[in-house]
Amino acid sequence: MTEPVPPVPVTPPTPPLPFHGTDADAVDLLHPVVLHHIVNTLQWPGLRPLQEVAVKPLLAGADALLLAPTAGGKTEAALFPVLSRMAGEDWQGTSVLYLCPLKALLNNLAPRLETYTGWLGRRAAVWHGDVTESRRNRIRREHPDVLLTTPESLEAMLVSVRTDHRGFFAGVRTIIVDEVHAFAGDDRGWHLLAVLERLRRVVDTGEQLQVIGLSATVGNPPELLRWLQGSRAGHRPAQVIAPDLAPAGPESSSTPNLADAAPAAGASGSPPVGEIELDYVGSVANAAKMLAALHRGEKRLVFCDSKKIVEELSQALRSLGVTTFLSHASLSVDERRRSEEAFAQARDCVIVSTSTLELGIDVGDLDRVIQINAPATVASFLQRLGRTGRRPGTARNCLFLTLSESALVHAAGLLLLWGRGWVEPVVPPPEPRHIVAQQMLAYCLQENRVGDRTWVEQWNGLAPFDRSAEPIVRHLVRMGYLDSDGGMLFIGPEAERAFGRRHFAELTAVFTAAPEFTVLSGRDEIGRTDPVLLTDEVEGPRLLLLGGRSWRVTHIDWKRRRCFVEPADRGGRARWLSSTDTGLSFELTRAMRDVLLGADPAVPLTRRAQERLATVRADHLDVVHPGGTMIVRTADLTDVRWWTWAGERANRTLTASLGDLADALQVPTAAYLRLRTDLTPQLWKTATADLESRLCLPHVTEEALAGLKFSTALPPRLAEATLATRLADLTGASAVLRQPVRFTLLPN
Structure with a gap:
């Protein structure tokens, strides 16, 4: 293997200028070269509070979770102490991994990290799926000091025969996980934890590997930090660092949980800081007219809740002469990059995006954020709000333009929660058995042969990758995903058939991508579209909407x-398959109920929004009540609905638990579920007397199972149990059952 290139000698720095208003003790601990460039190259007058407080614990090697809003300086808060350690302790080879959830975020961060490492004569490099093989070979030879990558690419390096993973990763000392909340809330988080545990077995100092998470505001910081530590939780020093939110202290200290601190429903708190306004416009065309007329000469970022709305709104804006760019996951990489770069350099323009621009990708100096309808969580709203107000003298702002009555109530409910100071706790999805199967296959691919008794050691006792996974391993052997011979396990023919394409690339991706067709104009890829648009019957030419433009097939x-x-x-x-998320939460749906009962968010509502909200409240008088839930029967006795306002997962749970009292063919909404039409109050009272003690998990369809990647590598009952647990909300269902129920008959 080629020896790493030695660091370039660094000229001793001139003495730094004094920092005003900064803790001198913390600053003095940074390496002199790092401090010199902060003062003289960046010309910062001081460190931000987060950066200042992070210096001592990170220099001491503690694990940490750094919390700050978007553009709060989290990257520098982690990197400056880590680079100081790198220089002071003379780390060699690839010693820092910087993990991100998005390739675009890695590309965006790379120039900054290359600058910071260059101060010390060190190097940073990016490795992900779009990096060329020649560039990868150079990284393999030169071992950059900081490697920016994704968890999937990290695992691909571990399993690749072209990468000497033991030699390459032996010197890793610190792992920085950016936007850690974006991982922890879904299966990519379990995948991340499992890969990091395997990495601990590879590096020379696995027990002392430092893990630093960077996150926007979350509702349960201590729990998120313990989750990130994996098998080392409780065995290593750890600290939540959030000076802008609460006094920083050890993980065991009383760092406030914002979710627990929220006032009770209906309570009012001090209005949060920010210029927020809620409007009702009724259609995409009206939203386009509003955007064309408002804030001319400013740079506006518009978030939409679907790719379809992104496309339709962008086309409508362009027809009105507005300079418009787009960003969503079904556009080609080049198309998105061109759009984001053009937007960053322009002034009087709009970029319309799904959540792809919610994370910390730099799109220049924004003036305004506009939200079409509403995001699914308060945390997501905080991310989007944090894109504005970065310039001195400007305030964070967001204008909500809602297209329907349901979206208006949704937005009002979300803003009501935000006004109470409530943020969702980040909760990993339960029982990731399919990720256990994926990890077992990936580890066998990494090591070629694995002992049928010793495999359990590779995840350092982290559940559920521990001994409890034995039934899954036995199933993998029984079904041919693994072969067994002489006490050793290795990749079997079924795994080759199912995941072996492109050097097992499918094995390192934990999500199943929706089937899409690539759309090309000549040799240029525009993006991808749903195949239904290519197969349904049309009159005349077949026309697609993609990239904000119309195309003839x-x-x-x-x-x-x-x-x-x-x-x-x-x-x-435009059309794409809808996402497979589990819908609105119990808390958000209950906040929407509060809005219908008369609670107003602590933000201005336009006259249109006020008038429409008054109409919606009047229309829902028969289905909301402050004293509990309502069972409402239509006058013709053909429809009975239980208005629980409990969220989709809780209503799925209640539907399954009610048995033949519920309509078996329904798909429950967040607000209600259907009951049998001959239901009487006495029958209800008898049938539900002990229902809380016998709640059931929701039914799982074959279609839903197909969307759970690697589910075929699980015993069928375990696969169904995994998905059913994720579709359930037992806590929300119990809360509903403890409330009084009122029966009412809708008037004619």
Whole structure:
């Protein structure tokens, strides 16, 4: 293996200028070269509170969770102490891994990290799926000091025969996980933890590996830090660092949980800081007219809750002469990059995006954030709000433009929670058995052969990758995903068949991508579209809407899943499969109920929004009551609904638990579920007397199971139990059952 290139000698710095208003003790602990460049190159007058407080614990090697709003200086708060350790302790080779959830975020961060490492004569490099093989070979040879990558690419390096993973990662000392909340809330978080445990077995100092998480505001910081520590939780010093939110202290200290600190429903608190306004516009066309008329000359970032709305709104804005750019996951990488770069350099323009721009990707100096409808969580709103107010003298701002009555109530409920200071706790999805199966296959691929008794050691006792996974391993052997011979396990023919394409690339991705066709104009890839748009019946030419432009389909290559197009004037359609999330939460749905009962968020509402909200409240008088839930029967006795206002997961749980009292064919909403039409109050009282003690998990369909990647590598009952647990909300269902129920008959 080629020896690493030695660091470039660094000229001793001139004495730094004094920092005003900064803890001199903390500053003095930074390496002199780092401090010199903070003062003289960046010309900072001082460190931010987060950066200041982070110096001592990070220099001491403690694990940490750094909390601050978007653009709060989290990256520098982690890197300056870590680079100081690197220089002071003379770390060699690849010693720092910087993990991000998005390739675009890695690309965006790379120039900053290259600058900071360059101060010390060190190097940073990016490795992800879009990096060329020649660039990867150079990284393998030169071992950059800081490697920016994704957990999936990290695992790909561990399993690749082209990377000497033991030699490459032997010197890793610190792992920084950016936007850690974006991992922890779904299966990518379990995958991240499992890969980091395997990495501990590879590095020379695995027990002392420092893990630093960077996050926006969350409702349960201490729990999130313990989760990030994995098997080392309780065995290493750890600290939540959030000076802007609460006094920083050890993980065991009383760092406030923002979720627990929220006032009771209906209580009012001090209005949060920010210029927030809620409006009702009723349609995409009206939203476009508003955006074209408002804030001319300013740079505006518009968030939408679907790719379809992104496309339709962008086309409508362009038709009104507004300079418009787009960003969503089904656009090609080049198309998104061109759009984001152009937006960053422009002034009087709009970029319309899904959540792809919610995380810390720099799109320049924003003036305004506009939200079409509402995000699903308060935490997501905080991320989006944090994109504004970065310039001195400017305030954080967000204008909500709602397209429907339900979206208006949703937005008002979310803003009501925000006004109470409530933020969702980040909770990893329960029972990730399918990730256990994936990890076992990936580890066998990494080591070629694994002892059928010793495999359990590789995750250092972290549940559920511990001895409790034995039934899953036995199933993998029984079904041919693993072969067993002489006390050793290795990749079997079924794993080769299911995941072996492109050097097992499918094995390192924990989500199943929706089937989409690549759309090309000549040789240029525009993006991807749902195949339904290519198969449903149409009159005249088949027209698509993609990249904010209409295209006429000229040829479809069904075998290679490609669609060739040419520009069209107008009339294109956009469609993608809806996401498989579990819908609105109990807390948000209850806040929406509070809005219908008369609670107003602590933000201005336009006259249109006030009038429409008054109408919606009047229309819901028969289905909300402050004293409990309501069972409402129509006058013709053909429809009975239980208005629980409990969220979709709780209502799924109640539907399954009620048995034949519930409509078996329904898909419950967040607000209500359907009951049998001959239901009487006495029958209800008898049937539900002990229902809280016998709540059931929701039914799982074959279609839902197909969306759970690696579910085929699990015993069928375990796969169903995994998904059913994730579709359930036993706590919310219990809370509903403890409330009084009122029966009412809708008037004619």
